[in-house]
Amino acid sequence: MQLIKRGDSGPAAAEVRATLVSLGLLAEGRHAAPEDPQSVLFDAACDLALREFQQSRGLSVDGIVGPETWRSLVASRWRLGDRLLHRSVSDPVVGDDVHTLQERLLEMGYDVGRADGIFGERTEQALRSFQRECGLVTDGTFGPSTMRALRQLGRKVVGGRPQLLRESAMLYHAGPALIGKRIVIDPGHGSADPGWVVPDEHGQVWNESQLTFDLASRLEGRFSAIGVRADLTRGPDTDATPRERAAFANALGADVLISIHLDGHANPDARGLASYHYGTGSGTTSTIGERLASLAQREIVARTGMLDCRTHAKTWELLRLTRMPAIQIEVGYLTSPDDRALITDPSFRDTVAEAILIAVQRVFLPVDNDVKTGTLDVTALRAMQLS
Ligand SMILES: [Zn+2]
Structure with missing residues (x-):
């Protein structure tokens, strides 16, 4: 090929110039008058831009477009998605x-x-x-x-955790409607391990395991009412290890797992709502899990006014071993008189169940169709299922 360098005009120089402009290395204008190719000069600015390009690509910086620089310029113009990419032994695809x-x-x-x-x-x-x-x-x-x-x-998906890719891909194939989805609800603790056990001021003793089972059942009922299959990981008087709960959801091929717990602390002032999703805290995170946790958190806070203790990434066994987006919601502190007054009220548990249902619906909605927090109700939800 003929070398292209400073002082040249004509179509080849114009192409070099256009490429450097498209790469943002050279300002448009001045000589770029397409109706007059002769006016397009390989000028001093073009020379400088070319040298910058050569330096950034590890080419010899001579300001001259020879075969190697030409190949690099051509390759630099391809943006991902412009063309099909595949392996060709005879003519490797470069760009x-x-x-x-x-x-x-x-x-x-x-x-x-x-x-x-x-x-x-x-x-x-x-x-x-x-x-x-x-x-x-x-x-x-x-x-x-x-x-x-x-x-x-x-x-967002980095760190090579193929399961996280599967999650996103699954959701992508699942489409926006809840019909046909499998939801697994995991009431925390069980018969052998009651979780937090706290007497209230009237002497009545509240068990975390009973309250989470009640809330899980209310949520299950709401899913059934809109025609969505939901399964509980345990019965009212049974127990299961985190590993068994994860295996149960995996075997069902569930689309989402929601684990429900209550928190507790020696200090009765500790209160509030927190949601957890899988993540290592160093970049690896379940994208969908994070979104679901944040939606659940926001919907519950908007509807109950609970103190917002936000969402957090954790590597807990249940979150780690499940193959679908999984979240754990700690619906307040059983040890806090304020939170306890809420959580022991059945109508509050109904409100929380409704908020979680809406959050699950929202995670399956394309982002464009998403709605404002606190605005979707069950009637609207039913209409969406039918449309
Ligand atoms: Zn718990």
């Missing part, structure tokens, strides 16, 4: 889109080797693994459906 894909796969823990912008064998294998985790066709080709899955995951 910034491949580089972006490789970086995304690396972020999620798939081994592509070095992100070199070349669609090679390891990139193909990593892409196939990703597709398998997302329930896509594992053809090793990056096309629209893989692009959608990647976009759907956003940038």
Whole structure:
């Protein structure tokens, strides 16, 4: 090829210039008059921008467009999603889109080797693994459906925990309606382990395990009323380990697990509502779990006025071993006189059950169709199920 350098005009110089502009390395205008190609000069500013480009790409910085710089300029124009990406042995696909894909796969823990912008064998294998985790066709080709899955995951899923990918992909395939979903409700504690046991000022003794079972049953009833199957991890007089509860939900192929607990503290002033989702606190988090926890938290606070102790990431066994988005809600402190007055009131438990139901509905709604916290009621919900 003919070298392109400072002082050149014509279509090749115009293309170099346009590429540098599109990369944001060069300001538009001045010489860029498309109706007059002769006016497009490889000027001093263009020369400077090209050197910057060469430096950023590890090319020799000479301000001259030779074959290598030309290939890099062409490759730099591809954005992920512009074209299909696949492995070709005879003519490897090269470009910034491949580089972006490789970086995304690396972020999620798939081994592509070095992100070199070349669609090679390891990139193909990593892409196939990703597709398998997302329930896509594992053809090793990056096309629209893989692009959608990647976009759907956003940038939050990092750290290579394939289960988190499965969660998001599941939700993506599940669609917005609750009909056909399997919900598992987990009343905390049980017969052998009653959880917090606190007498009130009238001498009546309240068990966390009984109150969580009552609340779980109210929630189950609300799901049934709108035609959604909900199962409880334990009966009123039985018990189960976190591992058994997780295995139960996994075996059912549940879409969501909601665990209900009450908190307690030696200090009677400790009170408030908190929700928990899976996460290590160092970036790895269940995206959907986090969203569900935050929606449940907000809906309950909006409807009850409880003190908002916010949402938190935890690696508790139940959250870690479940294969679906799972949250644990601590509906107040049984040891707090204020919270206890609320939680021992059946109408309060109805309100909380309704708030959780709305939160689950909202997590399945596309973000665009989401509603304001505290505005959706059960009548509206039923209408949404029917439409
Ligand atoms: Zn508990």
